[in-house]
Amino acid sequence: MKPFETTLIVTPSDLDELNHVNNVRYIEWVQHIAKAHWQKNASSTILKDYYWVMLSHYIEYKTPAFLNDVISLKTYIINFKGATSTRMVEIYNEANKLLAKSETNWCLINSETKRPARITPEIIRLFS
Structure with a gap:
């Protein structure tokens, strides 16, 4: 699946008492990039009709x-199955050293019914 990438700069609010990035911040970054990837690729109709939950x-x-x-x-997405997908996030520093890696399972939800929705071929094509 085609990857989506973004960069950021660590700020004082990202740090913990040990003066390195707080572990919780990595989780926030994972959620942020997943949402940005979805919003960049999906049409306004798809965004209105569906959302993802972890x-x-x-x-x-x-x-x-x-x-x-x-x-x-x-x-990037590594698979789709029924109403779920598995997303990988890799986080690197400027020396291209891997800082953290995550695997998250998401469920597609129909905005109207608030119930899981089978991932459509159209949505799969957005990320392939």
């Missing part, structure tokens, strides 16, 4: 990030 999340922390580090986030 079912499960696994993150592996490799190396800390620090104030003013330039961070690259890369995300």
Whole structure:
């Protein structure tokens, strides 16, 4: 699946008491890039008709990030099945060293019924 990438710079509000990026911030970045990828690719009709909810999340922390580090986030879908998809997010520093990696299972929800919705071929094509 084709990846989506963005960058950010670590700010003081990203840091914990150890002066490196707080683990919770990585999870927020995972959610942020997933949402940005969805909003960039989906049409206004699809965005109106569907949204995603997180079912499960696994993150592996490799190396800390620090104030003013330039961070690259890369995300891509590794599979679709029924109403669910599995999304990978890789987070790198400017030396291209892997800082963290996550795998998240998401469920597509119909905005009207608030129930899981089978992922359509059209939605799959958006990310292939």
